[in-house]
Amino acid sequence: MAEPILVVDNLTKNFGGLAAVSEVSFQVHPKEIVGLIGPNGAGKTTLFNVISGYFAPSRGKILFQGKNISGKPPYVLAGRGIGRTFQVVKPFPGLSVLENVVIASFLRHPKRARAEEHAWKVLEFTELADKAHQSAASLTLAGRKRLEIGKALALDPTFLLLDEVVAGLNPTEVDHTIDLILKLRDRGITILIVEHIMRVIMRISDRLVVLNFGQKIAEGPPGEVARDPGVVEAYLGGGEA
Amino acid sequence: MKDRRLLGYLFVFAATLLVPAVVHDTFLLRVFTEAVMWIGLAVTFDVLAGYTGYLNFGHSAFFGIGAYTTAILMVRAGWHFAPAAVLGGAAAGIGALIAGFPTLRLRGAYFAIATWALARAIQQLVLIMDVTGGPDGMRLPAFLSPRFFYYVMLGLVGITFFAYWFLLERAPFGLKLKAVREDEQGAKALGLNPTKLKMQAFILSAVPTGIIGGVFAYWVTFIDPASTLGDLVSDQALVMVVFGGMGTLVGPVVGAILIFAFKTAFWAYLSDYEVLYIIILGAVIAGSVVFLPNGVLGVLPQRGRRNGPSPEEKGPGAVLPETEGGNSHG
Numbered sequence: 061m062a063e064p065i066l067v068v069d070n071l072t073k074n075f076g077g078l079a080a081v082s083e084v085s086f087q088v089h090p091k092e093i094v095g096l097i098g099p100n101g102a103g104k105t106t107l108f109n110v111i112s113g114y115f116a117p118s119r120g121k122i123l124f125q126g127k128n129i130s131g132k133p134p135y136v137l138a139g140r141g142i143g144r145t146f147q148v149v150k151p152f153p154g155l156s157v158l159e160n161v162v163i164a165s166f167l168r169h170p171k172r173a174r175a176e177e178h179a180w181k182v183l184e185f186t187e188l189a190d191k192a193h194q195s196a197a198s199l200t201l202a203g204r205k206r207l208e209i210g211k212a213l214a215l216d217p218t219f220l221l222l223d224e225v226v227a228g229l230n231p232t233e234v235d236h237t238i239d240l241i242l243k244l245r246d247r248g249i250t251i252l253i254v255e256h257i258m259r260v261i262m263r264i265s266d267r268l269v270v271l272n273f274g275q276k277i278a279e280g281p282p283g284e285v286a287r288d289p290g291v292v293e294a295y296l297g298g299g300e301a
Numbered sequence: 302m303k304d305r306r307l308l309g310y311l312f313v314f315a316a317t318l319l320v321p322a323v324v325h326d327t328f329l330l331r332v333f334t335e336a337v338m339w340i341g342l343a344v345t346f347d348v349l350a351g352y353t354g355y356l357n358f359g360h361s362a363f364f365g366i367g368a369y370t371t372a373i374l375m376v377r378a379g380w381h382f383a384p385a386a387v388l389g390g391a392a393a394g395i396g397a398l399i400a401g402f403p404t405l406r407l408r409g410a411y412f413a414i415a416t417w418a419l420a421r422a423i424q425q426l427v428l429i430m431d432v433t434g435g436p437d438g439m440r441l442p443a444f445l446s447p448r449f450f451y452y453v454m455l456g457l458v459g460i461t462f463f464a465y466w467f468l469l470e471r472a473p474f475g476l477k478l479k480a481v482r483e484d485e486q487g488a489k490a491l492g493l494n495p496t497k498l499k500m501q502a503f504i505l506s507a508v509p510t511g512i513i514g515g516v517f518a519y520w521v522t523f524i525d526p527a528s529t530l531g532d533l534v535s536d537q538a539l540v541m542v543v544f545g546g547m548g549t550l551v552g553p554v555v556g557a558i559l560i561f562a563f564k565t566a567f568w569a570y571l572s573d574y575e576v577l578y579i580i581i582l583g584a585v586i587a588g589s590v591v592f593l594p595n596g597v598l599g600v601l602p603q604r605g606r607r608n609g610p611s612p613e614e615k616g617p618g619a620v621l622p623e624t625e626g627g628n629s630h631g
Contacts, residue, residue: 112490113489114486114489133489133494134489134490135489135490135491135492135494138489138490138491138492139492143490146486146487146490150484150487150490151484151487152479152480152483152484152487152488153483154482155476155479155480155483159476159479162476163476163477163479163480163488163491163493164491164492166473166476166477166492166493167491167492170473172471172472172473175473211490211491212490214491215491215492
């Protein structure tokens with residue numbers, strides 16, 4: 061197998077006395093889609109924030125393309141090829157959809173005209189081109205989630221962290237977004253995705269990593285993980301369902 | 302479309318070059334010079350307030366630092382005016398660099414309070430120092446040429462305006478600043494370094510303000526802590542920007558002209574009621590925030606896309622084609 065693109069090695073993130081993520085290790089290989097699942101509060105978003113540079117790890121390290129990136133700020137990681145979306149979408153509401161994507165395009169295309177050209181391509185790809193001149197605030201939730209993906213995509217990332225890009229969408233929009241994610245993979249982008257909707261995560265993931273109370277409790281192909289007694293207990297046994 | 306705007310700006314600028322040819326009255330030319338100065342202070346204030354989202358209540362500090370640096374170099378060191386004023390701008394820029402490190406981490410009201418406090422601290426410092434003349438202020442060598450100062454002020458503010466136009470409306474820098482204004486955390490994920498961008502904006506705002514302060518000092522020939530470092534400089538710039546339209550280049554220009562015209566008329570006829578002026582300023586800002594969230598510019602029909610909040614939200618008037626002349630003249 062090829063060199064892993066991302067290595068999470070014994071990663072711990074403490075907030076005060078609370079270990080939100082505790083000694084988690086896993087790897088992601090190029091062109092894989094890896095699903096990160098777990099009950100609410102399992103530490104998925106914290107793990108995302110550490111990998112994308114928003115939090116520095118308390119212990120352990122993260123290697124991206126063989127280089128240690130632990131504690132590097134998000135804007136440096138964006139330059140290295142890591143794109144991310146936010147669970148609570150972060151469009152720039154006062155700016156147009158096009159401007160939102162142009163800003164992300166500046167990373168690879170510092171000239172404004174080239175950045176706009178690039179942004180239009182991204183908008184075509186994410187099917188937002190007809191809304192380009194609307195303000196980002198006027199988009200529907202589905203539109204805002206697509207814009208979120210579009211902005212991450214405009215960075216020309218090699219690795220994409222998707223945080224609940226499907227949650228809150230209706231079934232048609234869900235299928236639409238799944239198609240979009242699969243298209244990204246076909247473009248050669250490696251994806252780590254957090255998602256609560258099992259139908260989605262089971263369908264698109266090559267492998268799953270399961271977290272509970274900040275610890276990794278299972279890892280493997282979706283079919284296998286779904287039958288894992290520890291995972292079933294985490295989801296059903298804790299009184300959560 | 303953008304080039305048509307630029308042509309409009311250049312046309313207005315060219316027209317202002319002719320003012321001294323028409324206006325021979327010295328007092329009136331002074332009024333025009335001061336109007337241009339306030340346009341400069343409002344536009345520089347808006348780089349931070351409108352584009353970056355930081356209300357700088359210490360704007361007067363940059364103005365004062367520029368004025369005092371120029372005065373000290375000219376009076377105590379015998380420098381020529383031009384290099385002294387340039388160094389005044391540099392000193393303001395260095396001031397921004399130093400003040401920016403702690404304050405630009407703060408947001409909203411905290412930043413406003415911190416910058417206000419810093420400006421007060423500088424004012425107190427100037428009051429107790431010998432080199433600044435303390436509360437007695439400083440008297441500069443008099444150069445009595447109203448035309449000279451009109452053109453210097455106009456040239457300075459004109460260069461600032463067109464440099465800003467290029468950087469904020471044309472180059473990627475303006476959009477990047479707006480991204481930081483809208484969502485700092487989100488901007489980081491897109492490869493932007495908010496601290497660096499904010500610092501650049503702060504310096505970009507401070508340097509011309511310092512030079513304007515230097516020109517002001519030489520022009521009025523006498524400066525003291527109250528006239529150059531007082532609250533009124535920051536407060537008036539803020540009112541002009543909010544009233545005219547924050548986050549645009551033309552808004553502060555329009556706001557500065559309207560507020561300054563009002564101020565001049567007020568001092569001419571109602572100077573006995575000084576307190577009233579402050580009250581009116583306060584009322585104008587409160588009224589603008591409530592009734593004119595996008596300033597006077599916001600109520601003019603235009604293709605709002607470029608100026609932030611979408612036209613869709615403003616009802617049918619917004620779909621009318623924009624009127625170029627209306628923007629330029631206010």
